[in-house]
Amino acid sequence: MRTRAAVLAGPGQDWDVVDLELDDPREGEVLLRVEVAGLCHSDEHLKHSDDARFPVVGGHEGAGVVEMVGPGVTQVRPGDHVVCSFIPVCGRCRWCSTGRTFLCDESPDLVGAMRDGSFRFHRGARDFGAMDSLGTFSRRAVISANNCVPIDKSVPFGVASLLSCCVPTGWGAAVRVAEVRPGDVVVVFGCGGVGCNAVQGAATAGAGELVVIDPVQAKRDFALKMGATAVHADAGSAADEIARSTRGVGADVVIVTAGVVDAEIITSAFDITRKGGTVVLIGAHDRSSEVTVKLPGTLLTVESKRVVGSLYGNCNPRSDIPLLLRMYQEGKLMLDEIISAQYQLDDVRQGYADMHAGKNVRGVIVHGD
Ligand SMILES: [Zn+2]
Ligand SMILES: [Zn+2]
Secondary structure, three states, X not given: OEEEEEEEOOOOOOOEEEEEEEOOOOOOEEEEEEEEEEOOHHHHHHHOOOOOOOOEEOOOOEEEEEEEEOOOOOOOOOOOEEEEOOOOOOOOOOOHHHOOHHHOOOOOOOOOOOOOOOOOXXXXXXXXXXXXXXXXXXXXEEEEHHHEEEEOOOOOHHHHHHOOOHHHHHHHHHHHHOOOOOOOOEEEEOOOOOHHHHHHHHHHOOOOOEEEEOOOHHHHHHHHHOOOOEEEOOHHHHHHHHHXXXXXXXXXXXXXXXXXXXXXXXXXXXXXXXXXXXXXXXXXXXXXXXXXXXXXXXXXXXXXXXXXXXXXXXXXXXHHHHHHHHHHHOOOOOOHHHEEEEEOHHHHHHHHHHHHOOOOOEEEEEOOO
């Protein structure tokens, strides 16, 4: 069948919206009609990637309706509403079977092929990969059933699309990775789609002082709505405040969610953290091979600090997506507020321009026929 999708033709090129051919789902796969897709920074990082395969259909955040299932699919049925989790759960690999589904061996690589190495998107003789083997910037996509998490039909698709990536990633960084405790002093670098959820997670876990650093005024204002107790435009003034309020002890937890995470940010985060405290790194540099962690190892040792990477906030898509949606429905998690703008597929470039200009917490594409 035919579909329309926003694609990157090659490294350094901008998004183009093109018509593509889409294969039917094969064994273990489903055909998804994508209703809403999130404009995450990770897709934009692809543009500058030095190891991705092109051409590629963008989009790894999304929600939609299952239209067809391939042989052997038992998790979902046609008509089901699903979140496409960018983390699959095979249920059988070493990581899934030991409770670390976020490390599932079926997790995507930068080739964007399906599990068997083949592609479902084509244009003439050219195969198109899909971001994280999903490709939600396409109206229709064929994805693994292991990436589908069924949801209640009462959940709006926009809200559901946030559960693909940014909500579990941010919320989980505070709750599951850093294990924020009541009264903790927590600092969050960046208040975009991931950062604002780290703030919500820390707030619901009982953080005492909750400081957010973001250069954009609108995002600092938003951070206060999501539970921050103080906001700063730069790390220097935040560090001064933390030093004063903790009498030189430092923050218990620092979560780094900036759009582009570089050595300077990580070093500031490390310096703000107290002895025995935890720095959680989320987010990426444009070039995945860039060395961004340059820290005084002796201090890391003698101060027993922890610097940990975190994928998907150590969440389990199958249990945490329903949990987070329940919290939303009970009024304990703000999700509607996170969607700051809606775009049509043809306006994908504008959506990312607005993200770079700091206008959006999370912009989403609302697909139409
Ligand atoms: Zn994302
Ligand atoms: Zn697995």
